[in-house]
Amino acid sequence: MSLHTPALLDQACLIVHGPDKPGIVAAVANLVLRNGGNIVSLDQYSDDPEGGAFFQRVVFTRADLAGAFPDIEADLEQTLSPFGLSWTLTDQSVPKRMAILASTSDHCLLDLLWRHRRGELPVTVPMVISNHTTTAEEVRSFGVPFFHVHSQGADKSAAERQIVDLLKGNVDFVVLARYMQILSPSFLENVGVPVINIHHSFLPAFIGAGPYRKAKERGVKLIGATSHYVTADLDEGPIIEQDVVRVTHADSAEDLQRRGADVERAVLSRAVTWHAEDKVIRHGNHTIVF
Structure with missing residues (x-):
C-alpha cells in the first residue's frame, strides 16, 4: 500500500x-x-x-x-x-491485492497505478499482466512487476492457464483495464476471485471496432462508461458504476474518444475503490453500493 x-x-x-x-x-x-x-x-x-x-x-x-x-x-x-x-x-488494515490486466490502451492502467501511488486506492498491486509489451517500462516505473503473456488466435487456453498460474493465490481481485481479450468461463472459474471490467457505454448499439466513429456518425449527444463484474455472459455482469458526459455536433470522433477515456478512468477508479472498501454487495445480476 x-x-x-x-x-x-x-x-x-x-x-x-x-x-x-x-x-x-x-x-x-x-x-x-x-x-x-x-x-x-x-x-x-x-x-x-x-x-x-x-x-x-x-x-x-x-x-x-x-x-x-x-x-x-x-x-x-x-x-x-x-x-x-x-x-x-x-x-480494514489489510489492503486487497489487485492485479491488472491490460492491452495497448494505457489510460485506465496508468490512471490506476497513479492513483495507487498517490494513496487514493486502498490496495496493493502485485502485478500487471498484458498481452503486449508496450506498457512494460511505464508499469515498472511505478515499481510494479510486469508480465507479458502472449494471447492471439482462436485458442487462448494456453495463455489463460499461464495467467491463472500467475494470479492463483496471489490476488484478491482482478481489474481489466481495457484488456482486449474475451475471458472464457473456465478462466473465470479457475481464477476464483472477482474480475472487474470497464468499457464504453455504447453497447449494444455500436458493437466492434471504431465505436466512437460510429457514435459520431449517429450524432450521439451523450457518451459514457460502465464498470461491472465479469461473468460468463459477455458484458452482462452486475454493474458497479456508470457515468456520462454531454457532447455536441462540434465534437470530432477523436474528441469523443478522448472524453470517453476520461469517463472510463473516473468510473473504473470509483468501482475499484468501492470494491476494495467492501462497499459493493452482489445480489443476483445487480449490485447494492453503499
Missing part, C-alpha cells in the same frame, strides 16, 4: 445480507457492543420490508481487532445463522 494511505488499524467491516426479518439491526448492533466494538458507520437497505432481501454494511472499531477476530466470527455465526443471513468480516 502507498505510504500516503492511512492505516485503518483495529477497524473492521461487516457485510450482512439475506432475507429481511425483524430484529436484524438490533442483533448486529448488540453483537458489536458485546464484543467491545464501536460502530462508526452503518448503511442498510431492504428491497421489500415484507419478505424481501436485506443488505447491511457496518464499520466498527475494536481494540486488538486481530486478536478478537476468531471470537467475533464465532459470535456472528451463532447470532446470524438463525436469521438465515450470510456475512463477511474483513480487517
Whole structure:
C-alpha cells in the first residue's frame, strides 16, 4: 500500500445480507457492543420490508481487532445463522491485492497505478499482466512487476492457464483495464476471485471496432462508461458504476474518444475503490453500493 494511505488499524467491516426479518439491526448492533466494538458507520437497505432481501454494511472499531477476530466470527455465526443471513468480516488494515490486466490502451492502467501511488486506492498491486509489451517500462516505473503473456488466435487456453498460474493465490481481485481479450468461463472459474471490467457505454448499439466513429456518425449527444463484474455472459455482469458526459455536433470522433477515456478512468477508479472498501454487495445480476 502507498505510504500516503492511512492505516485503518483495529477497524473492521461487516457485510450482512439475506432475507429481511425483524430484529436484524438490533442483533448486529448488540453483537458489536458485546464484543467491545464501536460502530462508526452503518448503511442498510431492504428491497421489500415484507419478505424481501436485506443488505447491511457496518464499520466498527475494536481494540486488538486481530486478536478478537476468531471470537467475533464465532459470535456472528451463532447470532446470524438463525436469521438465515450470510456475512463477511474483513480487517480494514489489510489492503486487497489487485492485479491488472491490460492491452495497448494505457489510460485506465496508468490512471490506476497513479492513483495507487498517490494513496487514493486502498490496495496493493502485485502485478500487471498484458498481452503486449508496450506498457512494460511505464508499469515498472511505478515499481510494479510486469508480465507479458502472449494471447492471439482462436485458442487462448494456453495463455489463460499461464495467467491463472500467475494470479492463483496471489490476488484478491482482478481489474481489466481495457484488456482486449474475451475471458472464457473456465478462466473465470479457475481464477476464483472477482474480475472487474470497464468499457464504453455504447453497447449494444455500436458493437466492434471504431465505436466512437460510429457514435459520431449517429450524432450521439451523450457518451459514457460502465464498470461491472465479469461473468460468463459477455458484458452482462452486475454493474458497479456508470457515468456520462454531454457532447455536441462540434465534437470530432477523436474528441469523443478522448472524453470517453476520461469517463472510463473516473468510473473504473470509483468501482475499484468501492470494491476494495467492501462497499459493493452482489445480489443476483445487480449490485447494492453503499
